Amino acid sequence: MKALVFAESEPAARELSAGARTLADEVTLVTFDDPVAGVADRVVTVTVPEGHPKEDALETFYQVYQDVQPDIVLVEPTRRLKTIAGRIAAREGASVITDAMALADGVATSMYFGGVGVRTAKAATPVTFVTVAPGTFADAEPSGTDAAEAVAFVEPAVPLTLVAREDLPPAEVDLTAAERVVAAGRGFAAEEQLGLARDFCQKIGAELGCTRPLTESETWFPREAYIGVSGLILNPEVYVGIGVSGQMQHMVGVDRAKVSFAINKDKNAPIFQQVDYGLAGDIADVLPKINAEL
Amino acid sequence: MNIAVMVKVLPDDQDIVVTADRKLDASKAKPVVSTYDLNAIEAAALLAADTGAATTAIVAGPASVDDSKTKKNILSRGIDALAMAADDALADMDARQTAQALAAMVNQADGIDLVICGDGSADLYAQQVDVQLAEALGWPSLNGVTAITAGDGTVTVERVLENERETVTLPLPAVLSVSPDIAVPRIAGMKDILAAGKKPVTMYAAGDLGELAPAAVEVIDVSAPEPAARKKELFDAAQDGELDAFVAALKGAL
Ligand SMILES: Cc1cc2nc3c(=O)[nH]c(=O)nc-3n(C[C@H](O)[C@H](O)[C@H](O)COP(=O)(O)OP(=O)(O)OC[C@H]3O[C@@H](n4cnc5c(N)ncnc54)[C@H](O)[C@@H]3O)c2cc1C
Numbered sequence: 001m002k003a004l005v006f007a008e009s010e011p012a013a014r015e016l017s018a019g020a021r022t023l024a025d026e027v028t029l030v031t032f033d034d035p036v037a038g039v040a041d042r043v044v045t046v047t048v049p050e051g052h053p054k055e056d057a058l059e060t061f062y063q064v065y066q067d068v069q070p071d072i073v074l075v076e077p078t079r080r081l082k083t084i085a086g087r088i089a090a091r092e093g094a095s096v097i098t099d100a101m102a103l104a105d106g107v108a109t110s111m112y113f114g115g116v117g118v119r120t121a122k123a124a125t126p127v128t129f130v131t132v133a134p135g136t137f138a139d140a141e142p143s144g145t146d147a148a149e150a151v152a153f154v155e156p157a158v159p160l161t162l163v164a165r166e167d168l169p170p171a172e173v174d175l176t177a178a179e180r181v182v183a184a185g186r187g188f189a190a191e192e193q194l195g196l197a198r199d200f201c202q203k204i205g206a207e208l209g210c211t212r213p214l215t216e217s218e219t220w221f222p223r224e225a226y227i228g229v230s231g232l233i234l235n236p237e238v239y240v241g242i243g244v245s246g247q248m249q250h251m252v253g254v255d256r257a258k259v260s261f262a263i264n265k266d267k268n269a270p271i272f273q274q275v276d277y278g279l280a281g282d283i284a285d286v287l288p289k290i291n292a293e294l
Numbered sequence: 295m296n297i298a299v300m301v302k303v304l305p306d307d308q309d310i311v312v313t314a315d316r317k318l319d320a321s322k323a324k325p326v327v328s329t330y331d332l333n334a335i336e337a338a339a340l341l342a343a344d345t346g347a348a349t350t351a352i353v354a355g356p357a358s359v360d361d362s363k364t365k366k367n368i369l370s371r372g373i374d375a376l377a378m379a380a381d382d383a384l385a386d387m388d389a390r391q392t393a394q395a396l397a398a399m400v401n402q403a404d405g406i407d408l409v410i411c412g413d414g415s416a417d418l419y420a421q422q423v424d425v426q427l428a429e430a431l432g433w434p435s436l437n438g439v440t441a442i443t444a445g446d447g448t449v450t451v452e453r454v455l456e457n458e459r460e461t462v463t464l465p466l467p468a469v470l471s472v473s474p475d476i477a478v479p480r481i482a483g484m485k486d487i488l489a490a491g492k493k494p495v496t497m498y499a500a501g502d503l504g505e506l507a508p509a510a511v512e513v514i515d516v517s518a519p520e521p522a523a524r525k526k527e528l529f530d531a532a533q534d535g536e537l538d539a540f541v542a543a544l545k546g547a548l
Binding site: 053055078079080082083086087089090091093094095096097098099107111112113114115116117118119120121122123124125156157158160161162163164165166167168180204205215216217219223229230237238240248255256258259260261267272273274275276277278279280281282285286289290293294 | 307310312318388389390393414416417418419420421422425426428429430432433434435436437438450453454455456457458459460461462463464465474475478507508509510511512513514515516517518519521522524525526527528529530531532536537538540541543544545547548
């Protein structure tokens with residue numbers, strides 16, 4: 001078995017290469033710019049010339065793919081690599097299975113309808129392409145050589161022009177490391193009302209995250225603060241959802257919490273069926289009282 | 295400029311029932327437009343309003359997608375025309391098959407310069423149809439797009455990735471997948487819904503789209519996960535002492 005790993009970040013390069021090692025006896029890692037040592041048999045680095053977005057490395061990645069002729073391609077689920085892997089799969093008559101949470105004997109497990117279901121699937125094509133969620137191979141140990149080679153950039157048929165690029169500011173909180181997590185939902189009527197949630201977090205020593213709509217239609221939170229199937233999947237001791245309805249897409253991100261709480265003004269909100277303790281009440285009314293008691 | 299927006303119509307997850315053996319039953323679910331495709335429709339409509347472009351929505355799926363309410367819903371959102379392939383031969387397509395069906399329809403629509411896709415479908419959220427479609431058409435593509443500006447034979451887009459923000463110019467024709475924050479879907483008025491009923495709809499059968507490739511992915515099983523065991527104790531803040539009891543439970547967990 002030969003495995004090819006596409007990764008952008010070093011942690012993913014390590015984890016996916018380690019995972020690949022459990023599946024294959026030959027592991028090649030392709031990454032941008034700087035090689036990662038000791039994780040694969042062969043590390044190939046691609047440097048994209050200035051003025052191109054990194055997606056323009058498609059032809060270069062494809063050349064490595066053709067050279068390696070892998071049986072399985074493990075991909076870090078980033079926007080760029082979903083494009084590069086997806087286009088290579090298309091050329092090979094294959095389809096990428098995305099965001100696998102488990103992978104064994106070629107069978108990938110991923111969420112369906114945001115966690116309403118769990119789906120198992122495998123490639124019906126000779127080569128398996130799969131993007132792998134972080135943590136899937138957390139227990140695998142990477143091993144490999146320091147052999148690294150830089151390949152020449154292959155110009156794409158239709159090059160794109162990178163006009164500007166900047167790093168996003170680093171995340172202010174790390175919800176994945178927090179033992180206690182509070183999620184604010186659309187039940188918060190105005191940004192100012194979030195002060196109540198912040199006070200609450202301070203009282204109980206929690207970090208504040210949110211549901212996805214609060215990062216989109218409302219831009220009250222940075223994108224990396226939203227919890228759920230397309231955001232963060234957490235493992236906290238305590239979860240408190242405030243003004244959160246309890247849609248699966250959000251709840252799959254916190255359903256591993258040891259103890260969970262919810263505050264919602266609607267007695268019939270679905271979240272009350274998914275937590276240990278619920279309080280039916282209006283945020284504006286109950287949260288100041290709760291804060292006063294803590 | 296001619297803009298085509300790709301729209302997935304699928305069962306409303308609110309109506310999906312978990313059966314006794316933990317399978318999912320969507321047979322009673324009404325068809326809806328996949329959530330984030332509404333944002334893609336809005337982005338297409340706003341760009342068209344800005345540039346005078348014509349817009350076509352393209353849908354491919356099983357016979358159940360041919361639903362008059364859904365068709366009106368799509369056409370009441372600032373979209374000029376609808377092309378729809380509704381055929382049970384197009385049920386349960388993987389990303390590759392979907393892209394092939396859509397590519398055939400984009401080609402038949404003739405003169406499309408820009409294809410806009412949503413961020414990901416509500417069922418699989420694989421974020422693969424845009425790239426597979428671009429490859430099938432032989433066009434460049436970009437995802438994560440948060441703003442689009444039309445140029446002369448080009449579009450310049452802003453996009454947000456995991457840790458970076460970029461501005462990129464693509465020559466047309468091209469495929470874009472837009473992030474939901476690009477535009478908030480409009481609430482269509484009565485007038486828009488009435489006008490939608492008069493807009494042109496072209497229906498296709500699977501046979502009109504050329505031979506569909508065999509499935510590239512084999513689905514083994516779909517089941518509802520066992521829900522986590524929870525106490526489900528509900529306190530009512532309007533009742534004396536219940537807020538205190540909730541706070542006591544909270545303190546007990548800290
Ligand atoms: C493909 C896809 C992926 C998605 N991924 C995610 C994801 O990863 N994470 C995520 O969060 N969402 C995700 N979503 C969106 C998700 O489906 C829900 O729309 C979202 O989680 C709902 O957020 P909410 O609970 O804050 O808002 P709502 O559903 O609008 O709920 C608001 C709740 O607040 C209550 N409320 C209102 N006013 C008050 C008040 N004054 N006091 C107390 N309670 C009040 C209401 O009763 C209601 O229950 C995804 C959707 C799709 C289609």
